[in-house]
Amino acid sequence: MAKLGNEKITWILSVVFCFFLSSVLAMASTCDGGFAKELEVEKILKKLNKPAVKSIKSPDGDMIDCVHILKQPAFDNPALKNHKIQMRPTFHPKTTNFSKSNPIAQTWHQSGSCPEGTVPIRRTTKDDILKEDSIQQFSVRRSLYSTNGHEYAVADLSGDRYYGAHASINIWKPPVQEYNEFSLSQIWILNRDDPNNVESIEAGWQISRQIYGDDNPRLFTFWTNDSYQTRCYNLNCQPGFVQVDNKVAVRSSLEPSIYGGSQNELSILIRKDPETGNWWMQVGDTSVGYWPGSLYNRMSESASNVQWGGEIINLRSNGQHTTTGMGSGYFPEEVYGKASFFKELSIVDANDNLVSPKNFGIIVTNPYCYNITAYDYSNDSGVYFYYGGPGRNPNCP
Numbered sequence: 001m002a003k004l005g006n007e008k009i010t011w012i013l014s015v016v017f018c019f020f021l022s023s024v025l026a027m028a029s030t031c032d033g034g035f036a037k038e039l040e041v042e043k044i045l046k047k048l049n050k051p052a053v054k055s056i057k058s059p060d061g062d063m064i065d066c067v068h069i070l071k072q073p074a075f076d077n078p079a080l081k082n083h084k085i086q087m088r089p090t091f092h093p094k095t096t097n098f099s100k101s102n103p104i105a106q107t108w109h110q111s112g113s114c115p116e117g118t119v120p121i122r123r124t125t126k127d128d129i130l131k132e133d134s135i136q137q138f139s140v141r142r143s144l145y146s147t148n149g150h151e152y153a154v155a156d157l158s159g160d161r162y163y164g165a166h167a168s169i170n171i172w173k174p175p176v177q178e179y180n181e182f183s184l185s186q187i188w189i190l191n192r193d194d195p196n197n198v199e200s201i202e203a204g205w206q207i208s209r210q211i212y213g214d215d216n217p218r219l220f221t222f223w224t225n226d227s228y229q230t231r232c233y234n235l236n237c238q239p240g241f242v243q244v245d246n247k248v249a250v251r252s253s254l255e256p257s258i259y260g261g262s263q264n265e266l267s268i269l270i271r272k273d274p275e276t277g278n279w280w281m282q283v284g285d286t287s288v289g290y291w292p293g294s295l296y297n298r299m300s301e302s303a304s305n306v307q308w309g310g311e312i313i314n315l316r317s318n319g320q321h322t323t324t325g326m327g328s329g330y331f332p333e334e335v336y337g338k339a340s341f342f343k344e345l346s347i348v349d350a351n352d353n354l355v356s357p358k359n360f361g362i363i364v365t366n367p368y369c370y371n372i373t374a375y376d377y378s379n380d381s382g383v384y385f386y387y388g389g390p391g392r393n394p395n396c397p
């Protein structure tokens with residue numbers, strides 16, 4: 001009879017103990033390697049979730065932690081070790097003829113507010129991390145034109161230098177079919193001067209069960225400084241967005257528009273601070289935070305492209321096109337109240353003026369699935385377009 005070694009006994013004990021724990025706690029982990037995973041998850045959570053001055057339970061189930069501004073995750077990024085926080089932009093955005101935007105309504109505002117000197121951060125849960133292989137989930141692989149499942153309907157501007165961009169987007173909650181598909185609508189500010197090191201700043205609204213755990217549209221930010229090798233959504237992973245405002249939380253849910261009813265808009269202005277080189281994000285009238293210029297190479301000077309539009313992932317489950325919707329989930333022909341739009345498109349030029357683009361290209365992966373229809377100055381919405389679609393339909397099988 002083989003004698004059991006000590007390790008073996010420990011292993012048996014821990015497996016038995018694990019089964020015991022699993023049944024008591026109904027943990028989803030398997031007992032083989034489950035503990036290692038649990039420990040890993042705890043470690044990640046401890047790193048991501050900073051001590052809160054105050055916590056707010058949102059009606060949508062999120063926990064919002066009010067974290068001291070200097071303790072936010074961005075300062076975990078070694079590249080920001082000696083970064084001096086900038087509390088407000090040095091520029092006063094010049095007056096524009098944009099329609100007055102309402103303060104952004106986020107679901108958690110119904111339950112409280114964060115004190116001065118703190119920033120609201122949606123707490124990352126064990127669930128966020130445990131679901132499937134989601135330890136990898138904060139690094140969704142994406143690249144702009146080699147589509148591998150990514151589909152687009154965007155307006156594309158290039159051929160000049162850009163120092164910022166603006167648009168108001170209406171917010172929707174289109175269906176997203178698969179757990180690891182997403183639907184987003186955003187502004188891209190890109191530097192493609194070196195095609196092997198594309199740098200980007202991206203912000204808008206996004207629906208992703210994989211990233212956020214539910215189907216709500218959420219305000220999100222994203223950045224990369226090396227063609228999507230180093231990249232990060234929101235405030236996690238390689239954090240590259242410094243938040244300063246105590247009211248607007250990135251990664252927190254937004255109220256969608258109603259088909260044929262009230263329209264909720266997200267007004268985003270991203271603009272390089274001419275003095276500090278940081279790229280600020282203004283939502284409505286609020287300066288929420290910035291992407292530090294020091295994380296970028298060429299982008300710290302200016303951008304070479306600006307894009308506005310929608311992106312989805314189509315995994316073609318069961319060999320069919322996904323039913324994940326882009327924009328409102330309806331085609332542009334349905335226009336105001338039913339289709340999603342970007343309006344008051346504008347860019348910041350080299351003279352620091354906010355101007356409407358004269359013309360732009362259109363990139364559509366498949367117009368029978370998702371399309372875009374551009375308009376210009378024909379009304380007070382400035383330059384605008386409708387975009388989106390339902391995905392699978394008889395012309396998009």
Ligand SMILES: *[C@@H]1O[C@H](CO)[C@@H](O)[C@H](O)[C@H]1NC(C)=O
Binds near residue numbers: 077295
């Ligand atoms: C990208 O940013 C990271 C910091 O998050 C930095 O370590 C890295 O060197 C940067 N890459 C490039 C190509 O600048």
Ligand SMILES: *[C@@H]1O[C@H](CO)[C@@H](O)[C@H](O)[C@H]1NC(C)=O
Binds near residue numbers: 096344346354355383
């Ligand atoms: C403001 O309106 C004028 C026309 O009335 C237009 O020329 C200009 O481009 C607009 N500016 C923006 C930023 O939309």
Ligand SMILES: *[C@@H]1O[C@H](CO)[C@@H](O)[C@H](O)[C@H]1NC(C)=O
Binds near residue numbers: 368374
């Ligand atoms: C896509 O939109 C363009 C511009 O409005 C239009 O000419 C074209 O017919 C549309 N394509 C489809 C397949 O609906």
